[in-house]
Amino acid sequence: MSKIFNLLIIGGGASGLAAAVTAVSMGLEHIAILERLPRTGKKILATGNGRCNLSHQHITASDYQGSYDVTRILENFGKAETFFETLGLYCRTDEQGRIYPYSMSANAVLDALRLHCSGVPEFCNEQAVKLFCQNKIWHILTEAGTEYLSRFVIVSTGGTVQPKFGTDGSAFRMLKELHIPVIQGKPILCPLLSDKNILRPLKGLRVKGSVSLYHKNQIIRTETGEIQFTEQALSGICIFNLSSYLKHQFSEYQISVNLFPELEMTEIIARLYRCQAVRCTCVCEDMLSGLMQKPLARAVLKQIGIRSDMSCNQLSDLQIRQLAGICHDFRFPVLGTVKEQAQASAGGVSGTALDKHLQVKACPGLYITGEAVDVHAPCGGYQLHWAWASGNAAGKNIAEILHNAGEKF
């Protein structure tokens, strides 16, 4: 007979490690982690460009979308800095409220988690493929043919994007076999594909501005920040955040780029007239270069059918107004998402299937955490905050149940 663990965590990523740390802190023994990759925490090391933006100063439940109400779990968890301080890791906050480890190194976050649960065996290169419960004991079968037994199981296998970090959505198959409702995953927090003909000449540009997502001409969401233009996509954190709001066919959406969000239309028009007066002997693209980078000036002019080498003193009042209009609302069609660059996925186990501790209501002893739950949030540390908070909630509840039952850990 195999050893029966108290808690087996499937997936040694952010939420799985947070669950392990919490359970260990509460004195729980006989815990193990199953990880399909050769080591745990590989994705954590890649977060925040290697610096790990582990939380945000201003997090509320309203920052999260999905079918699970995160309010209670966030409240109970409190601040991520406090959680990490108890593990001996200090944090710092940047001017935008994003929280990082004090050393600005993602390694420090993974170290903090792993050092705290150094007694917990990690079974790596082990991919769980089947789960079932018999006589209150969970059986976990791996691709290699090993069987693990445990009284409690946490599924913290992440979402459906970034297979190089072990997350390809295949783990949802074993949950569906248990008739647990899973909402189809889709990539989010990623660049948005658009018209190559407009984008190609803009490749490599980075401009400050605001971007709005339109669905059938109705504005859904506006974000401000640096917009990056690539050969076939619009990118940058502000675009990543808009990608979470795509719920219908891509063809129903457009992105509007506002190059001067801080200026009223009348002020843009006034500036254009001033540039025209001062540079009256120049061609249009040179006239505009006082306001924007040249490739953008050419693209803006092309959009309204004005040749960039036309003398700017020929611009009519109507054309000045059209130019101002495009500067405020430069439209790009949405043709798709760049899945390979997605930082997360929407979808996962439906919130309706889970109780307030993230236990599957129909499967006592089985918990789901992190991105595997149908919960998602914008860039800026919100995703990882949910991973820590949800892992903490599940680990704590399991330790409490065993404790209250008077069990010897």
Ligand SMILES: Cc1cc2nc3c(=O)[nH]c(=O)nc-3n(C[C@H](O)[C@H](O)[C@H](O)COP(=O)(O)OP(=O)(O)OC[C@H]3O[C@@H](n4cnc5c(N)ncnc54)[C@H](O)[C@@H]3O)c2cc1C
């Ligand atoms: C490049 C990049 C940068 C990011 N930067 C940030 C950031 O700065 N801030 C932020 O808040 N969020 C960031 N994110 C998002 C964040 O990393 C994730 O939302 C978070 O890691 C999710 O945690 P998780 O525990 O649910 O899953 P993961 O951390 O993805 O861990 C899941 C683990 O489960 C394992 N696994 C999967 N299936 C099985 C199986 N069947 N058997 C065994 N093991 C399995 C995987 O190998 C993986 O190790 C970033 C994501 C990426 C890709």
